[in-house]
Amino acid sequence: MAERDGCALVTGSARGIGAASAIALADDGWPVAVNYRSDAEGAEAIVEQIREGGGRATAVAGDISSEDGVESVFEAAEAVLGTVLVLVNNAGVRADGLAPQLDGDAWSSVIDTNLSAPFHTTRRALRPMLRARFGRIINVASIVGMRANAGQSNYAASKAGLIGMTKTVAVEVARRGITVNAVAPGLVETKLTEGIGDGNGNALADAIPARRPGTAEEVAACVRFLASEQASYVTGSVLTVDGGLSA
Amino acid sequence: MPTQVSDESVEKVIFNGLEEVGAEGEITRDATFESLDVDSLDLVELAQIVEDEFGVELDGDSVKDVKTVGDVIDLVVARGS
Numbered sequence: 064m065a066e067r068d069g070c071a072l073v074t075g076s077a078r079g080i081g082a083a084s085a086i087a088l089a090d091d092g093w094p095v096a097v098n099y100r101s102d103a104e105g106a107e108a109i110v111e112q113i114r115e116g117g118g119r120a121t122a123v124a125g126d127i128s129s130e131d132g133v134e135s136v137f138e139a140a141e142a143v144l145g146t147v148l149v150l151v152n153n154a155g156v157r158a159d160g161l162a163p164q165l166d167g168d169a170w171s172s173v174i175d176t177n178l179s180a181p182f183h184t185t186r187r188a189l190r191p192m193l194r195a196r197f198g199r200i201i202n203v204a205s206i207v208g209m210r211a212n213a214g215q216s217n218y219a220a221s222k223a224g225l226i227g228m229t230k231t232v233a234v235e236v237a238r239r240g241i242t243v244n245a246v247a248p249g250l251v252e253t254k255l256t257e258g259i260g261d262g263n264g265n266a267l268a269d270a271i272p273a274r275r276p277g278t279a280e281e282v283a284a285c286v287r288f289l290a291s292e293q294a295s296y297v298t299g300s301v302l303t304v305d306g307g308l309s310a
Numbered sequence: 311m312p313t314q315v316s317d318e319s320v321e322k323v324i325f326n327g328l329e330e331v332g333a334e335g336e337i338t339r340d341a342t343f344e345s346l347d348v349d350s351l352d353l354v355e356l357a358q359i360v361e362d363e364f365g366v367e368l369d370g371d372s373v374k375d376v377k378t379v380g381d382v383i384d385l386v387v388a389r390g391s
Contacts, residue, residue, distance in 0.1 A: 190355075191358075193351075193355045193358065194355065235351065
């Protein structure tokens with residue numbers, strides 16, 4: 064696979080869906096900036112895996128929940144790999160609890176990381192993408208942004224907001240060759256979903272028609288497609304990856 | 311290093327920038343963005359071109375009331391001087 068101009072930046076890609084997406088994009092020829100907040104060891108392992116496969120990658124530390132953090136992550140990625148032409152907004156957190164018991168910090172921390180951060184990264188990424196007349200933004204949402212899941216009002220609100228932002232920004236920039244899409248995973252086996260469906264009142268796992276959770280690689284394959292030239296006419300869409308759960 | 315801001319240098323960059331974003335019709339200082347079929351997204355891109363060239367930031371509030379090409383040139387010269 065010929066290497067491309069510019070690079071892909073995947074937020075929160077030291078593990079899980081982000082890591083699988085970073086590897087999938089590298090397989091597709093993208094130099095990849097592997098962003099992480101605290102798991103330097105995990106990020107370096109992903110970078111090493113990409114390099115062993117013949118790709119280029121660099122680990123970029125930074126907390127994208129602040130605007131300053133976003134700027135420093137982009138500057139670090141651009142310094143090594145060039146303009147960010149593919150942005151995968153993957154970093155996400157959970158802080159579950161029934162709404163009456165959910166405190167303000169649990170609300171705002173989830174909204175900050177899952178919704179405000181993708182806005183800041185998107186805004187930062189779009190300007191060079193506009194000039195390049197090319198860009199791919201893929202937001203990792205969740206089916207919880209489209210259907211109820213008790214105990215996740217904050218997470219659901221953040222993901223519903225992310226889907227709304229995806230559609231709106233897609234329309235704003237479509238005529239510049241920039242696509243903005245979301246993937247909406249169902250239950251996927253990652254560290255983020257540990258504890259879901261294990262008898263804590265969450266019925267997701269039992270309701271999956273495929274009778275199994277998804278894998279990070281299955282979500283990453285969709286991210287890879289949405290980042291490709293072949294997906295140039297797909298924008299403002301939400302691709303569910305849920306084993307039929309929301310069908 | 312950003313380019314030195316002067317009336318001439320800004321005019322040149324803005325005229326070239328307008329061509330880059332696909333402005334239609336004759337680009338003059340008196341031309342309105344409406345007459346050039348330049349919309350809000352084009353203005354965002356023009357602001358990026360100006361920032362890259364001169365290091366002068368044009369935020370959304372500052373460009374929302376501009377009507378003509380000359381208005382933007384004057385704004386950039388004023389901010390960059």
